[in-house]
Amino acid sequence: MAAPIIRIDNITKRYGPLTVLDGLSMDVLPGEKLALIGPSGSGKTTILRILMTLEAISGGHIEVDGDQLYHMPKNGSLAPADDRHLHKMREKIGMVFQHFNLFPHKCVLDNVTLAPMLTKGMAKAAAEKRAMELLDMVGMADKAKSMPAQLSGGQKQRVAIARALALSPKIMLFDEVTSALDPELVEEVLNVMRKLAVETDMTMLLVTHEMGFAHDFADRILFFDRGKIVEEGKPDEIFRTPKQERTQTFLRKIIAAGHRV
Amino acid sequence: MAAPIIRIDNITKRYGPLTVLDGLSMDVLPGEKLALIGPSGSGKTTILRILMTLEAISGGHIEVDGDQLYHMPKNGSLAPADDRHLHKMREKIGMVFQHFNLFPHKCVLDNVTLAPMLTKGMAKAAAEKRAMELLDMVGMADKAKSMPAQLSGGQKQRVAIARALALSPKIMLFDEVTSALDPELVEEVLNVMRKLAVETDMTMLLVTHEMGFAHDFADRILFFDRGKIVEEGKPDEIFRTPKQERTQTFLRKIIAAGHRV
């Protein structure tokens, strides 16, 4: 078995008096597709945000692709990471947000080319060529010159995926990428992600409430509750024969609310 | 068969050049539970808003409980309704909104008692007694003194239902009352509505994307598309054996997106 690409070691995250993650540890293998499920407020988003360095940790260590994420070697010991170190580490990681977060003042194409040109110094022509390939992959090539405001939610999210891919990260994080969409638009985004899962060997971490999709997409499911991993396993194990009481209750509620598993 | 409590007769609704409802006619029987489904923008919300007199009609007639809604008899013929007429008609109708629209500056109890005290001149004590019964019914009695901002979405929506019920309308309108809620909170609201459907003989019109719930709840389903009723029938007919092409496509999409039918 290959060495983990992400090693989360006993991390804690507190907001004031509230402990959101409490000594969490987990490993992710290269190329693994992981789905994080669990009730609202259980810390799923938080763990993705921490990996994307959007949120600082209160304790513990994270190793990504062989390097410490929040620490760096300095005079033989580990010091807190500085901006330069974080900048280097972020190259390995991309993220897609629930609310797309496209740049509203830039057209679709410019949304995708901005970061490669600025952070990798790519030439405009090369960046646009690559962007068009990606937009084609997500089925948005014909909207390259549209402004985000002219797109539907599903289209926006597909552009956001292309934008994140443009930096060729080793790890992609998806935080409820369909939950802000009208039901009818969910499928077009999920299709893109299925394609992505098959066609690339990227490591992917996915937070979702779409249990059916999580089942089909993931190699492994982690069930979160109150900042801890309560249960983990292959999709069939978790969905068909959950061992933990809490997992069972959660799945029962979700099913009752009309979601297919 | 009893006379319809709502008769919608050839109504039209235009926003500038856009015709949203185009010669729509339908009847609703007293005590009937009706679910309106259909793609986004098809005019489902609009018809509810028109019944609640939040939106004026561009043409046609509506009769509610034996009286014209937008017209009143005057010198032997029909004149446009004035404020007093509308005020009288609104007594028969209550509405629950997608975004709850609770009064944020009033506690839960005051939200429920405000209208009965002001519009029906109910004494404070009587209004509060009735409000507590209703809050108990929706499972919110223990939060009577909380402010809306302190409640979860599901709790807010249950208060909003109690508030609408406090005026004892004959007809209740529900516009996507769960679609602004986290998936886990959906069920608590649907439970209240199930209870309501069983325990009262109120007429209810429900717009929803929760197909499973629509199936269980409704006596009759109307499928809307582009401002017209494309198909109607018993839930089993519509969901199992839809006759129209458009209904089939719509349901297929929704099912693919992971919603149970």
Next chain:
Amino acid sequence: MEWDWNFVWEIMPTLLEGLKITILATVFGAALAAIIGLVFAILRMTAPKPIAKVTGFIVEFIRGTPLLVQLYFIFFVLPDIGVRLPAMLAGIIGLGLHYGTYAAEVYRAGIENVPRGQWEAAKATNLTGRQTWVHVILPQAIPPMIPALANYLIAMFKETPLLSAITVLELMNQAKSVANSSYRYIEPMTLVGVFFLIMSLISVVFLRWLEERYAQVEER
């Protein structure tokens, strides 16, 4: 020229006399502005179209022209049509009119910021127009207005020195008259600045408190 502390103590009582007038003008000006603003706002939002339009133009005109010139106008031109106001009253009216146009905007914005859903909920619970205003809209619209109104109050306070141009003996005018007779500008002018700064710093603290106290009531 050197800073002279003895001179500072000597002129202090005179300046404090002026400060009193400044504060009086501010208080009365603000009260007037609050009322005039309400009139403007109501006319603009509810009056028949022509009246609303004319009101809108008047508001824009007052907002687009300098208070100083308006004061000259009230003080020197109005007597030609038989309206002779004492200087202080003319000043208060000028302040009230000028800032009334700002207050009107605050009122309007405050009311328009109440979400449409609130109007609809009021209608759905069958409240009358008046009941909707009194029990639903105003209680939500007013708290967020308070910091904005306070902001203009402070702005008005800082514009009171303009009243010196129409002979009101407020702080600035007292300072000038002290300077005129002593040929020293440094101390009186600096002191006036310090007075204003102190009052402003106090009001900034007060404003922050107001903003916190009346921060948007949340729902959605």
Next chain:
Amino acid sequence: MTDWSGYIGLILEGALVTLELTVLGSLLALVMAFVAGLGRVSRIFVVRALATTYIEFFRGTSIFVQLFWVYFVLPFAGVTLSPLQAGVLALGLNVGAYGAEVVRGAVKAIGREQREACIALNLSRYQSMRYVVLPQALPLMLPTFCNNAIELLKGTAVVSLISLTDMTFQAQVVRAQTGSTLVPFATILVLYFLMALAISNGMRWLERRVTRGLDGVRT
């Protein structure tokens, strides 16, 4: 007989000075607004403190007092400015302090979500500001900048009190020459209003230009 054409000329001359003051003052204010506004959101404490001091000081004291101070007191510190320079300096610094708060507010209004997208795309702080936040913040600033520019225009009237021959001052001169109070004051009121109108129309035009394509943005 009164030589009205001469007096109108005098007032128009003053209008030119008023215009000059407004334009130069606005330019200085714009620069100060961005310098201090961005300074206030800086990560460096000293920069933040300096910006805050500037903003609170100039918002805290009256433009009137600042003007007199620049004009009469600053020379004793060895800085002698012409009335025009003094006027531009006082107006620009004063309105700039208000503008700084607008810049800060607009930058902060470009929500956390956009900043986070920038981090996720590995843009540096400078790049995020330059390519993502400011282009979006600018349209938000314009309406308030418009108000600020009009406030500055109105503020120029105060410089007449330090004997700068602006429009209000010339109106006073005309008044002294002709003995008529109504005519010169009514004339300049209308002129001020026309200038304010020009500013707000110009700003609206600008706003339409910078917001083109941005309409209806809601996620």
Next chain:
Amino acid sequence: DGKLEELKEQGFARVAIANEPPFTAVAADGKVSGAAPDVAREVFKRLGVEDIVASISEYGAMIPGLQAGRHDVITAGLFMKPERCNAVAYSEPILCDAEAFALKKGNPLKLKSYKDIADNPDAKIGAPGGGTEEKLALEAGVPRDRVIVVPDGQSGLKMLQDGRIDVYSLPVLSINALVAKANDPSVEVVAPVEGAPVYCDGAAFKKGEEALRDAFDVELAKLKQSGEFAKIIEPYGFSAAAAMSTTREKLCAAK
């Protein structure tokens, strides 16, 4: 002499004026005239300074402005008084005038002196801020709240016509010019004010620039001798003889 060379270099002297005819005036075309600037212009020309550039100022702001370096000289009818002599360096006398009142026709309050105003609790006097008249009124015992500081002559006259003040006090020639222009039969002039001395102004220089002042005095004396002085000021109504019959020394010592 540094200052004079400086002025020659720059080609003009910056003078403070008040726009109070006939002492100082600005014509419709913006040209500066009036007796005081005309004399100053001539003297400076002889000193080799081509022209004067005037800025209008309140009386009260003139001396602080001079000290702050805002202007090089005050030529505004700023009368010599001992405390002013301490604050600035005056030239020899140039324009002399007595004080006058403008008041309502028939002088209803019977005001003939500053003392009369002090004694009548209803009487309000208007005067330019920082001018001689304000001081005379205060010295005569008129309380501060009855001495209204008026920004300029036109405002003073207007306030008198509107009944905001009962008396407006300026030097005789100024009042005459103002009232003549207003052409208002309801206003009359009392001149000179009883008990008020005749004052003369001079060009006022910054303390420490006495060398420039002395050079100015030399040319001023020549101008007076040649009779050109009279030619300049007498059309404005001033008496050259009055100015030549007294000296700075006397005026600055007067109490």
